[in-house]
Amino acid sequence: MYYDPEIRASTASQADDFEETPWSQTRVVRQMDFETAALLRVHLSEDFSSAGSWLDLSKKLKNKGFYLKTNGKNVHLHDCHSHVDVCTCRFLGYPSRQLEARFNETKH
Numbered sequence: 001m002y003y004d005p006e007i008r009a010s011t012a013s014q015a016d017d018f019e020e021t022p023w024s025q026t027r028v029v030r031q032m033d034f035e036t037a038a039l040l041r042v043h044l045s046e047d048f049s050s051a052g053s054w055l056d057l058s059k060k061l062k063n064k065g066f067y068l069k070t071n072g073k074n075v076h077l078h079d080c081h082s083h084v085d086v087c088t089c090r091f092l093g094y095p096s097r098q099l100e101a102r103f104n105e106t107k108h
Helices: 005-012 034-050 054-063 096-105
Strands: 066-071 074-079 085-088
Touching: 034 054, 034 085, 054 066, 054 096, 066 085, 074 096
Parallel strands: none
Antiparallel strands: 066 074, 074 085
16 A cells, blocks of 8 residues: 555544654655565466467456556556556566567567
8 A cells, every 4th residue: 555645644634633653754665575576477477478469468467457558668567456557567577578579470
């Protein structure tokens, strides 16, 4: 969960006995810890390596609760339920350019 100090402060201002704590000043951290990143890579690696097309990859990821979305030049992995941008495909070891080249080859 990401904590926004402004949201925390606005809800806390409703309480009379609010004390400022370090937790309430927590900033958004968009970096996964090493163990979570490794588990995610292992969990999705078979899907990425065995997919034969964008559609095939999308179906495999959807079965695991994820979907892909292009953001500029990169393809990002998103959570199906919260729609949180989890990471890029590059982060998982599958750069967008390599995926595009591989899936575009199968069209011919």
